[in-house]
Amino acid sequence: MTMTALTDKFRDYLVLMRLDRPIGIYLLLWPTLWGLWFAAGGVPDAHVLFVFVAGTVLMRSAGCAINDFADRDFDPHVARTRDRPLAAGRVTPEEAVRLSVAVALIAFGLLTSLKNTLALLLALPAVILAAVYPFTKRWISLPQAVLGVAFSWGIPMAYAAVRHTIAWNEVALLMAANMCWVIAYDTFYAMADRADDLKIGVKSSAILFGRYDRLVIGVLHGAALLLLICLGWITGRGALYFGGIAVAAGCALYEQYLTRTREPQACFRAFLHNNWFGLAVFAGLAADYALTA
Template identity: 40%
Template sequence: MTTSPPDALPDTEHERLARSGFLRPYILLARLDRPIGWWLLFWPCAWGVALAGGAFARFDLILYMLLGAVAMRGAGCVYNDIVDRDLDAQVERTRGRPLASGAVSLKAAWAWLLILCAIGFIVLLQLPLLAAEVALVSLVFVAAYPFMKRITWWPQAWLGIVFSWGALVGWAAVARELSLPMALLYLGTISWVIGYDTIYALQDREDDALIGIRSSALRLGRYVRLGVAGFYLLALILWSWAIWLIRPEPLAFVALAPAALQLGWQVATLRPDDGADALYKFRSNRFAGLLVFLACATVGTGAS
């Protein structure tokens, strides 16, 4: 396997980036052209706010968290690409990324990372003290994430810890306390992230196996659909429990029914050997996130 696009190609990714203007490589480096990532980072933040009763009363907070999700997801992508630049050059799907292809220098990538973190810091200043403290703790896990694929078969679980953290921040920002419903919401979200990121990892199974990158998709093997189903089911159980503690009525289960149907559709129709289908199912989780938000908003508003 070559580590860069063949020289014989007249129009490499590097050349296209170089001709596309100064800002384009930085947009690609932070994945600002791919909103699915910041949607998936944002939704748990919105769930925490909504379940604590702030879906409508604190809409300003939700907007700040959306801005923070865009900036910090971008920062995370830049940091991940800095750490993984040599590995990315060996994987077909990622070899054209700005750092791996050489379209952005390492020094410029660090500068771009600092700019994105500065935007995140501005958002952090809008949060109550408890929520800001909770948010800062996440940086430890964010910093360690890119290395997990080298040492564990379950980097998706570590991603779950990171991408679910917003549920803790959103809850703390409204409730001004840490409690069991918040913890259950967070744990359920981790399970959801493991499920959808396992689907995402199906795209890279062959390349990952060749260069020694570990993933839950490889670990689960031919049981990957069953594994994803199990993680989604666990997520629904934990979310239902959290909602029941807020509002102990049958609505706790009815509110999550649309989300359960969407996740069930993903599993039932998943084709593990079809990378395009895996990407489509992965991206559909932005809609699943909206459905869970509506459930949290319904329950949180009714109980507040």
């Protein structure tokens, strides 16, 4: 294989892992950081923080590769995805599976450096969720719920890594809040693809919710915010934390405005905008702990 061919293949692998589009990394990272900061009562240990940030990047990359493997028969028929490396034939299904497994193993190897048995045990369901989610679009009408669990699993892992135990009264609230948020923003994503999904028979929350899509998203955003407020109250958070929640609420309202016509590109922009929702919550949380420290 020539150097040019190797370079092209490497680039296709990067695109297969969506490293050229980091929005998924951010959306997975924010709740993980929420969990770390709540568990540690502020800035966590640097080693733990590094492992979880790197693990987030790696597991999202592995998930994208297995997602494209699962969708290899669908993506060529969807305008937004037909040029992905696997859909376009530049990467084989076998290569996608091998890449996903290799990246997941690197992430697991990093986690072992913490020497934390509970965190390692919790990593096993995380891998299963990442592998199963891409196939749920064929089986259930709300695959976003499975994605919500997958994208929330870093929260109990964060508590395990920091405290060597799980404070379920806090973790349950934080996971529930994040699951509501994930279903909300991924419904925006599904609204952008709804026409294509209906043609090829893929299930999604946008199809399930139908004309009530924006209403349900608003309810889910509201539920996520209320759960975060409850968690802030029981953990004694201050004004800066609740200020971050207020900014996140403003983000949710703006996304409702963006999608008022349900135009696919606007729905996709609303999905991307949820990065600011997650960042607002984290910024308020981090600033509040920094002030009280």
